[in-house]
Amino acid sequence: MRRFSDFLILFTVLVAMIGLFGLLRDTFWSVPTLGNIANRIPALALVATGMTVVMITGGIDLSVGSVLGLCGATVGVMMADWQWGLPLAVLGSIGVGTAIGGTTGALSVKLQLPSFIVSLGMLEMARGLSFLTTNSQTKYIGAAVETLGAPLGGWVISPAFVISLLIVVAGQVVLSQMAVGRYWIAIGANREAALISGVPVNRPRILAHALLGSLTGLAAVFNCSRLGSADPNAGVGFELSAIAAVVVGGTSLMGGYGSIMKSFMGVLIIATLEAGLIQIGASEPMKRVVTGAVIVAAVLADTWRRK
Amino acid sequence: MKKLLLIAACLLAACKPADPSNASGKPKVALVMKSLANEFFQTMAEGAKQHQAAHATDYDLVVSGIKNETDLVEQVALVEQMVAQNVQAIVIAPADSKALVTVLKRAKDAGLLVINIDNKLDATTLQQAGLVVPFVGPDNRAGAKAVGEVLAKKIKAGDEVAIIEGVTTAFNAQQRKAGFEDAMNAAGIKIVSSQSGQWEMEKANGVAAGIVAAHPNVKALLCANDNMALGAAAAVQAAGKAGQMQIIGFDNIAALKPLLADGRVLATADQHGDQLAVFGIEAALNALKDKSAPVDQQTPVHVITK
Numbered sequence: 001m002r003r004f005s006d007f008l009i010l011f012t013v014l015v016a017m018i019g020l021f022g023l024l025r026d027t028f029w030s031v032p033t034l035g036n037i038a039n040r041i042p043a044l045a046l047v048a049t050g051m052t053v054v055m056i057t058g059g060i061d062l063s064v065g066s067v068l069g070l071c072g073a074t075v076g077v078m079m080a081d082w083q084w085g086l087p088l089a090v091l092g093s094i095g096v097g098t099a100i101g102g103t104t105g106a107l108s109v110k111l112q113l114p115s116f117i118v119s120l121g122m123l124e125m126a127r128g129l130s131f132l133t134t135n136s137q138t139k140y141i142g143a144a145v146e147t148l149g150a151p152l153g154g155w156v157i158s159p160a161f162v163i164s165l166l167i168v169v170a171g172q173v174v175l176s177q178m179a180v181g182r183y184w185i186a187i188g189a190n191r192e193a194a195l196i197s198g199v200p201v202n203r204p205r206i207l208a209h210a211l212l213g214s215l216t217g218l219a220a221v222f223n224c225s226r227l228g229s230a231d232p233n234a235g236v237g238f239e240l241s242a243i244a245a246v247v248v249g250g251t252s253l254m255g256g257y258g259s260i261m262k263s264f265m266g267v268l269i270i271a272t273l274e275a276g277l278i279q280i281g282a283s284e285p286m287k288r289v290v291t292g293a294v295i296v297a298a299v300l301a302d303t304w305r306r307k
Numbered sequence: 308m309k310k311l312l313l314i315a316a317c318l319l320a321a322c323k324p325a326d327p328s329n330a331s332g333k334p335k336v337a338l339v340m341k342s343l344a345n346e347f348f349q350t351m352a353e354g355a356k357q358h359q360a361a362h363a364t365d366y367d368l369v370v371s372g373i374k375n376e377t378d379l380v381e382q383v384a385l386v387e388q389m390v391a392q393n394v395q396a397i398v399i400a401p402a403d404s405k406a407l408v409t410v411l412k413r414a415k416d417a418g419l420l421v422i423n424i425d426n427k428l429d430a431t432t433l434q435q436a437g438l439v440v441p442f443v444g445p446d447n448r449a450g451a452k453a454v455g456e457v458l459a460k461k462i463k464a465g466d467e468v469a470i471i472e473g474v475t476t477a478f479n480a481q482q483r484k485a486g487f488e489d490a491m492n493a494a495g496i497k498i499v500s501s502q503s504g505q506w507e508m509e510k511a512n513g514v515a516a517g518i519v520a521a522h523p524n525v526k527a528l529l530c531a532n533d534n535m536a537l538g539a540a541a542a543v544q545a546a547g548k549a550g551q552m553q554i555i556g557f558d559n560i561a562a563l564k565p566l567l568a569d570g571r572v573l574a575t576a577d578q579h580g581d582q583l584a585v586f587g588i589e590a591a592l593n594a595l596k597d598k599s600a601p602v603d604q605q606t607p608v609h610v611i612t613k
Contacts, residue, residue, distance in 0.1 A: 025521055028521075032546060036545075039545065040512075040513055040516070136344050136345065136346050137562065138561075138562040150545070151545070229508060229537050229562055231537075234507070236507070275513070275517055278517030278518065278521070284502070
């Protein structure tokens with residue numbers, strides 16, 4: 001039950017944070033605040049899910065923030081300029097994300113390049129393409145895109161939140177119950193050993209990157225639907241939030257170990273921290289100092305526990 | 308291999324700038340921008356290019372920008388490159404109001420004319436460096452105050468409002484915040500929170516949602532740019548407060564039009580972004596022509612409500 005007690009530590013951190021912010025600001029323990037947090041996390045939850053898988057295989061993808069921007073730009077151009085419907089835009093966005101993620105994966109696997117470098121190149125290219133496709137202009141889309149981000153039937157939770165939660169759970173099942181999940185872990189733990197034991201090492205890695213790309217595409221749709229617009233500058237620095245959430249959740253940067261459910265706890269911790277700091281009116285420098293400190297503290301706590 | 312080298316050589320040749328000290332005697336003006344990825348600076352650069360195309364016989368124009376609005380090192384390098392290219396004048400939107408002063412002093416010492424647009428260089432720093440650089444541009448503080456006054460008429464003294472600031476280290480962000488404060492203080496309206504949305508829609512959305520939850524009586528959100536106003540409008544809608552709160556922005560970007568039209572956003576300011584670089588270029592050309600020293604010049608800002 002070691003895994004469950006790891007989960008419990010993160011849960012305790014989360015509850016402590018919610019408690020602390022509630023004491024500092026009486027509006028924090030309220031339905032609107034929890035709704036805010038819930039409806040703001042789908043994008044980060046999806047990307048953290050994909051990032052967990054990529055990091056378990058021993059890779060990393062730094063381009064997700066730019067890809068989020070480019071996929072959002074795709075949604076913006078399709079819906080605002082071409083007047084296409086939401087289903088096509090969803091397909092377009094996921095298509096673009098999958099293509100870029102798949103390319104990153106294929107290049108790093110087939111040419112044996114570090115995914116760190118390939119995705120760094122992709123980070124630049126995707127941002128450039130995002131500006132090119134939108135001509136650097138914010139696109140206002142309006143009601144057509146808002147259905148996924150709006151509260152379900154007058155309730156506080158949006159369809160985006162529900163879908164992302166389902167994907168997180170499905171991702172964990174794939175990781176811990178299915179063959180491909182075992183391959184990912186084996187490849188990350190020791191690629192040579194995996195190869196010798198007959199585990200396919202190339203395709204699962206490419207698949208992991210493509211999966212992250214497609215989840216980033218869906219994340220972009222969710223962000224656009226919450227904002228009603230597409231911002232070509234969206235997602236700058238987002239890769240760091242995603243990696244922070246995954247690392248807070250205890251996934252190893254070296255690969256071979258990790259949990260999607262725990263990454264989701266990392267997402268909740270980061271989102272709660274962000275919302276709480278806004279509500280207590282912390283200054284910008286304080287927000288950064290505190291966020292950084294919490295990330296380091298969470299990783300330290302996790303490392304100590306496992307020693 | 309030979310082929311590759313040949314291609315590389317061709318590429319290099321293509322990248323090489325045209326001979327700067329051109330025979331025609333046309334002055335060459337360098338426009339050094341902040342991020343060309345930003346719609347606002349993109350518009351500004353486009354306006355400058357159109358102006359040059361219409362006055363192609365009068366001057367040549369080199370437009371360059373940095374990747375990221377806070378990348379000072381890259382902008383310093385750009386200024387150095389422009390000096391090396393022997394341009395006659397540099398029209399610059401500095402990424403930082405202090406950090407660019409040293410390199411601009413070097414440019415001026417090398418005999419170049421320097422004109423400051425968009426983000427005003429810090430007066431004290433200029434004085435310390437012994438540099439005089441004329442500023443041609445809008446008064447962001449007065450512009451923000453004017454938009455704030457439109458809002459002040461819609462709400463009443465004692466009401467609560469919040470400001471969503473730009474990047475806190477940027478001079479124009481500070482000026483807009485000060486302008487909003489001027490208008491609110493004059494009308495006796497209470498500012499209960501002022502936080503940075505980093506000029507970005509999604510970040511501003513999170514900040515706006517948090518402020519609305521933490522201060523249920525807030526009547527208006529004053530956003531230092533339109534992208535953040537779009538994010539704030541989405542947050543107000545999600546909180547079920549559409550129609551009960553006012554939002555103002557700054558910049559008058561195209562994407563804001565539908566929101567101005569149906570009242571989700573009350574007003575914004577138009578500082579005629581497409582002309583901002585042109586004003587600076589014209590000041591530079593006039594000074595080059597009659598060998599005079601250009602002086603500070605204020606460009607117009609208009610309040611837009613539909």
